[in-house]
Amino acid sequence: MIIVGKVIPFVNRKRELSSLNNFFNSDRAELIVIYGRRRIGKTELIKEAIKGQKAAYFFVEQALEKDNLDSFKEIISKTIDNPLIAKADFTWEELFQQIAKEEKLIIILDEFPNLITENKTLLSKFQKIWDEILKNTTIKLILCGSSISMMESYLLDHKSPLYGRRTGQLFIMPLKAGYILDFGVDSIEDAIRVFGITDGIPEYIKDVCYRLNSGERLEEVFQQDKVLFAEAEVLIKSELRDPTRYFKILKAIAFGNTKFGEIANYTEFPAPTVSKYLSNLINLHIVNESYPVLVDKERTRNRRYHLSDNYFDFYFRFIYPNKSEIISTDRISGFEADYNRYLGRIFEKVSEEFLKLNTDMLPFRFNRKGRWWFRDKEIDIVALNDNTREILFVECKWSSLNQNDVKHILELLKQKSGHLRWNNDNRIEHFGIIAKKIQDKETFRAQGFVAFDLDDF
CATH class of the missing domain: 1.10.10.10 (Winged helix-like DNA-binding domain superfamily/Winged helix DNA-binding domain)
Known part of the structure; x- marks a missing residue:
């Protein structure tokens, strides 16, 4: 069931917001690269981060370079309250010279690759802008884009004119389930x-x-x-x-x-x-x-x-x-x-995430986890601690299980676990199951098994 009429707020991204806030509050110039696939929420993240900040946000259109420059001038003119800038016939370098006079002004060029596609020599111009105009200021320049191949080749690759100049980067990942x-x-x-x-x-x-x-x-x-x-x-x-x-x-x-x-x-x-x-x-x-x-x-x-x-x-x-x-x-x-x-395989991802977020509900804290397979044997999740030599084997089932189902799954899991070669003669083994619903799961917990279902999520 979905709740009707609920207003959806900005969701999570606490780590990314904290990173951007640290960049914005620094006493030096910052060149920050933000990238990730389309629809991942890059623009919404930036808009959330610059709330209450002095910032100029510019979405780079698939347009002629001059048209983008003119539009950017308009935005800068309004941001720093200087109408003469919009009327001036500035180059990119001259415009950034005006920007450099400001204190801790945040400049965002969203979909930056659109600018470079029109004129690849702009990369060298932005290198000059950073090295000669912005580097010793407190301006925060954010270059954002959705084309991963272009962002990595234009900005992160060692052959790029801007290589080595960024002070931070954020690769935006999907939200957790x-x-x-x-x-x-x-x-x-x-x-x-x-x-x-x-x-x-x-x-x-x-x-x-x-x-x-x-x-x-x-x-x-x-x-x-x-x-x-x-x-x-x-x-x-x-x-x-x-x-x-x-x-x-x-x-x-x-x-x-x-x-x-x-x-x-x-x-x-x-x-x-x-x-x-x-x-x-x-x-x-x-x-x-x-x-x-x-x-x-x-x-x-x-x-x-x-x-x-x-x-x-x-x-x-x-x-x-x-x-x-x-x-x-x-x-x-x-x-x-x-x-x-x-x-079923989606539930495995969700279950692994659940274990990572709820280590206090497990018999030990793990420092490694993942799927395991060998020939025809597979185990959905294996988590272990190299120091205590404890290991947890978990099977995930997107179904409702009765007691006999659980017993059968755990027995097979114990058999498969013997094929995983790791401190076999001196390890503490734990076995568990995560399912949509487990009948009498407290009974299995009392027997020392790890048992979770959706009621625990």
Whole structure:
């Protein structure tokens, strides 16, 4: 159920707001790079951070350089209350010379890559502006952008004229699942169902919650006239050439082909092609590499590939392969049952987050955690403490379990745990289960097991 009519405040981002506040209060010039995928909430974060501050926010349009410069002059003119600036025929350097006279003025250039696309020599101009005009002032310059490839190559790469000049950077990540409750969802189960589609992307969460408030069912929020129907393709096309090959690789991963060989077999692409495309997707934070916990990443090929957020996962699992059916019928056959199965792996992410936030509810504090696998054996979560030699094995189930179900799962978990080689002769083992609902979970807790269900979240 969604609470109708709830006003959604700015949600979380406490760490990012604290970092920006520290930058703003410093007694030196700051060059701050803020980047992250579209809809992640970069602009809202900046607007929240500059409340009560003297700041000039400028959204860089996909326009001619002169038009952007003229618009920027107008904003600066109003911000520092100097109408002559708007009328002056300033260059970028001359305009920033006027800006440099101010104390702790915050300048935001949002979607900065749009400026560079029109004229790449501007990077060298901004290098000069920083080195010769701003460096010894108290001006705070924020360069923000959504194109990860362009932001990293233009601003963070060692070949960039601005390399080494930034004083801070924020890569904005999705919100954690628990924060979806702040968007108007009144149960953790509903929050997880929304999270499986939207991940922690604020704009997607707002859109889905609004539609559910309006009486739509979950399978209606991605129909062809809705934002989520095509957003993934728009994002990928904005970053990559030849997107069709990337789409096939992403579809392969979304359907559970997470090993390199499985992806190559599914796509029928040559191994060098798969390797190159996966590398590009990893660099863009669309795909993640993962390794079994305790494994030396540098010495193993036992890696798996996963889509970096749930929206991409959902899109290439449900929307992309079913577009024709969605367009013709506005639905996907068997969606509810299939989506419920899909939520099993989403629940693993949520459960891992829950354990991280609630270590005081565990028998020990862990310093490492992750998924583990070896050949045909897999354990959803393994958490351990290298100092105390304690280890916790956890299975996650997106279902309601009776006592017999739990006993059977825990027995299998104990059998699999013996295959994990870590202090096997001298370790303290703990076993646990996290599920949607556990019958008589206090009985299992009394027996020394870790047992959580949604009532604990």
